[in-house]
Amino acid sequence: MDYTNTQPNIPIVFEDEHLLVIDKPSGLLSQEDHTGDPDVLSLCKSYLKRSASSTGTPYLGLLHRLDRPISGLMLLAKDGNAAQVLSKQIRDRTIQKTYWAVCEGSPPRNGVLTHYLAKDRDRNVVEIKPESQKEAKKAILSFATMEQQEQLNLLSIHLQTGRPHQIRVQLAAEGYPIWGDYKYGSNQPDGREMALRAVELIFEHPGHKQQVCLEVAPANQMPWSLFSIAQM
Template identity: 30%
Template sequence: MTEEFDIEENGEQDLYEHLRIAVDKGQALLRIDKFLMHRVENASRNRIQNAIEADNVLVNNKPIKASYKVKPFDIITVVLPHPPRDTEVYPEDIPLVIPYEDDDLLIVNKPAGMVVHPGYNNYTGTLVNALVFHFSKLPHLPGNDGRPGLVHRIDKDTSGLLVIAKNERTITQLAKQFYDHSIHRKYLALVWGDIEKDGTVAGYIGRSLKDRRVMSVYDNEDKGKWSVTHYTVLERLGYVTLIECQLETGRTHQIRAHMQSIGHPLFNDALYGGNKILKGTVFTKYKQFVDNCFGILPRQALHAKSLGFIHPQKKTYITFEADLPQDYASCLDKWRSYVQYERSK
């Protein structure tokens, strides 16, 4: 029930050795996934197979398949794109915006620019560091070391709502709702292009073969995980459109990858090509206008607007909404003014 934790990578990195096993001379032939289940603490077979598929398990310095049979004198290494580090999260006194809190959970309105949990190049200053400071005993999901209280995440430069569990029973029940796709999440996205009507994007999301920082949408289930996003047109602003996206699934970069796949990348999304002028005129004044908008909103135009779920203890449906942050609202206002000006000419 931890599928929400598809970890965003910051790019191709050197691989660091986290585990090294020298197989002894008396070892009988055994599939490597089964072999590692008994050698890696708290690792499920599924987790090991995922690591093998990602080429993070090497035998004699070469990637192998899960069906590989371990032989005497093999050297097995587990490599990851970040240095070995303990999983302890250090508390930091970072202010949090908490629209709601009770004995079981809290809702956080995360600002853009804040990383949710510690990872490569971001071991401090994260939301989790702040949570550990403010709440001394947050629970963990199995296999989720270093991410106390978290059952889902949003990207660093996405603003908006997250639910945080404060005890074991709550984190388990919230994780089940995410697993069942019964939690309702809506995002506001400003995308390039004139979208005329509502729609749905579906497909298998997996790492791009050209750039592992980027997620691609495939029609082959062997290449990724199933994903569905429904979108509704809220406001058409000439060369950009404001839409509301409702997630059925919660994959890494889901909205960003889905909208890019149908030719409407998010406004100023550098990773998915939205930080270029993709629609509009060739006039210098228009280019200056768009550059000004990029300056006002120096990130992808994505905001986690609403979050609704059944309270794990109260058993009632609760919902929360977060207003657009100032950078996003100001960018929208500039586009509205531009459209009015063009129509008045």
């Protein structure tokens, strides 16, 4: 596998003239914020600038984000046309994303969760609200429990909507907080490593129009190492 050779070093899952798909490490920002900490967009631009023959700043479009503690697949566009085409796929919900989460509690074998969410920007938390509240936005996800080990559960999750902190808040609201997500009720206090990972991405390539399917397995470390399916 190739890497960006930055600090931190980011694995490159796929790259061509239109796209850059990376495996975001947990703890890395998706884009720059007030902290000044390293972020995916800046580091990948630095990588492209070193790789390109031109001296100008390369184009790189951030199409979606992952929360800082979350790891996994992120899709970036290397030209404006690719950004436009892929952004439309995201809006139309034709890009398929699969997340894996290790959660606490006792979830059923499968389920569909529907809540209404609103973000408190001062506290940077998302809360469940009544449907009637003006700021509340509908959030829907489906999940299946793939394996259970040592009072923890490995879930496969698909989003039907894309809301901030959606998976984290919805699972926690049902009594299944994600391992390591101290903000939303996990018994594991260290929020730097959260067991939520974007493991699969399926989309139509903006150039040749063929379907692209990319997958990344979790690292062989706690709590992922508890589950046999996560090591396949």
